[in-house]
Amino acid sequence: MVNTLFLPELREMLADGNASGLAEFCTALNPARTADYMEGLTADEAWQVLQHAEAPWRAEIFSYFEWDRQLELLRSQDSAQLADLMAQLAADDRVDLLQELDDQQRVDEVLAYLSVADRRDTLRLQSYPEGTAGALMTTEIAMLPERLTVRGALEELSRQAEELETIYYLYVVDDEQRLRGVVSTRQLVSALAKPDLRLGDLMETDAIVAEVDEDQETVADKVARYNLLAIPVVDSSRKLLGIITHDDVMDVMVQEMTEDFQRISAVSPLEEGYLETNLLTLSWKRGTWLVVLFFGALLTAFALKSYGGELQHFAWLGWFIPLIISTGGNSGSQSATLIITALSTGDVKLTDWIRVIFREWLMGLMLGGGLAMVGMGIAILLAPSPHDALVIPITILLVVACGTLVGATLPLIFKRLGLDPAIMSNPFVSGIIDIVGILIYINVARLILS
């Protein structure tokens, strides 16, 4: 929903060149709210309005624009102005934006305008592979020596507060920038009564850290587990390289869950948003799995062919095929989804496998039993005799029990093999149940109708 409350006023101020009015608009509100109110403007208008905000404030408002708007603004402005804004952004956001610009000449120009330190940071951050702690981190952190006192640290913090990405942890390092410990601002404030205490005596040495090449998912797990606001990133010699803040961790968690969502329905995770992904890429990410599943489903055709005789003879059996396989598939997908989500939230561990499988086996009997009774009611209407109709409830009971067992077992096996348990599990489970279900059906039919 685009917020249009201030649009007419903003446009009037732009037309009148009302600099003081625009400057006030830019600073009166929370920057995020200011960004919301500017959503309805064209890129050019938004850029003009932004010029009336002071530099750090401008970057702040800019960072709350939607991603597409940010890129649109960057593409529409010249490199000198861009660099000005870029210098004010957090290093990690700067790198992400430059990466997305898709215009190497433009990127080089912007880099040339940046200060030496900013340029070096940017190039270094760009070099870390996607999905690692290095690619997530930012570099604006408070690194202080052990010998600094509480008073000195507060003064230093006061000087740097504007530039730092977070002021909630102070990182204590030695002369080679190796991490020695962490002091939280909470500890620092608590120690105000002892202003001459040294950071070395206050710091917690058992800091939770992320290795620079660590997978972003494990980093996110640590931050959540230890309730951190930020986690320091170190290299193998424990040199402090940067930090990852909680908001980036939140993004990672949403991203990882979205990927699991996509995998569970047999879509290879998209690297970009749905609307940004081009159709060829999308069809590739979906088509490969569809073809795999298609060949799996082919087995059902061959199974039915080889049992052709029965189906020819008892035509009413054929009518129930879709009902039976989709019921089995649905109960299997339920099990798979429950186990996958429980594994990912840590609610179920691999060591619980016996309990999980026992529960799902019981669940299969309960659900299958219930559905079998409903199925019997229907089958009596369609089958030539109540005795023949028995094929349907017995098959349903067995297929549902199989479904829950397969659905519960597959994610556990995938996890055990070190794979993502979500890999195309639901359609995979349904596919297996299709085949197993048909085999069960035909054999139950043979037994009862012979």
Next chain:
Amino acid sequence: MVNTLFLPELREMLADGNASGLAEFCTALNPARTADYMEGLTADEAWQVLQHAEAPWRAEIFSYFEWDRQLELLRSQDSAQLADLMAQLAADDRVDLLQELDDQQRVDEVLAYLSVADRRDTLRLQSYPEGTAGALMTTEIAMLPERLTVRGALEELSRQAEELETIYYLYVVDDEQRLRGVVSTRQLVSALAKPDLRLGDLMETDAIVAEVDEDQETVADKVARYNLLAIPVVDSSRKLLGIITHDDVMDVMVQEMTEDFQRISAVSPLEEGYLETNLLTLSWKRGTWLVVLFFGALLTAFALKSYGGELQHFAWLGWFIPLIISTGGNSGSQSATLIITALSTGDVKLTDWIRVIFREWLMGLMLGGGLAMVGMGIAILLAPSPHDALVIPITILLVVACGTLVGATLPLIFKRLGLDPAIMSNPFVSGIIDIVGILIYINVARLILS
């Protein structure tokens, strides 16, 4: 994975009554890490070890135990000791634990041991309905008057730092505890050079707040959108009641996504973890949807019955039924999942519906076209003639195109109606495609084979 590194040592110290050793173990490490190392102990042993930590530290370690362990410990100890620990916990955690104890007598005893203020807070927090901001918030916040200076605020903060849930925002209130503005610790630290500045002049008045009865999901969205560490919770007269911190918001986001995961596979969201949910509840949450889907699938049986003649005549047509409906179902689930995740991350908005449907229609033709070619290759092997075989690729193309369209449209319709787009969408989509697929199949067959 239970960490057993310190277990033998801990047990030895317990046996020897080595109080100083245990006290050191409790304070030497980060409390979260200490909790990890105690995982292998029995509840009784863990409780004994905890007795050697000082009160606030003990609660800190305790709060990092897994939820089940926390409850186990609480159930095994007497109410006086419990109340001692409870008093040290954050108010929101205390309420959650008491709620889970399932033993009203025990809860009443603990409440009786708490201080008047703690008891009042606890009872008040318990009264907010689950899923609202009120039920998520905690009450330990720094509320300061406008006239307080920067220096005074720092001193006040220093005194309270130990008890506060977060020290990263100071909330400025009037005499009736109504929220006037917010000062971040960052602003406070930046203003150190002007120690006589009043909070009233420093504070941001345009604070982002949550209403006490607001849904937890919209609160989480605000915190994420505005990159907050905590959000203040107010009532309708803007009286400040408490705050919600970012770690609780993270939990809400994971919980909401897990619920969507469950809904998308036709499981009503579980209120507790998978292993904690009893089998009757679980079978109810799954069974109701399975029965609904079962009756939907019954339509396929009646459809096939009424077309019985063709199937009897062309037996090979029957062999392809599972293949066709599961291919359609899979492509439909892919579309539904992509649109549901894109809607939930905000990547797709309702206003994009024309673009989404057009893309999915194209995608259906592309994927359907590809699969149709594969299908033709197989059909030639099984059908009596290449002309007859044509039924298969034409059906596949149409069914996949239908699948993607239905999969893309349903979540948009649900969202438009104000429902959760994830409500049992995948099996629902598959169910529709089962029926539509069979109708398409039979009619294509009639057209070509007649």
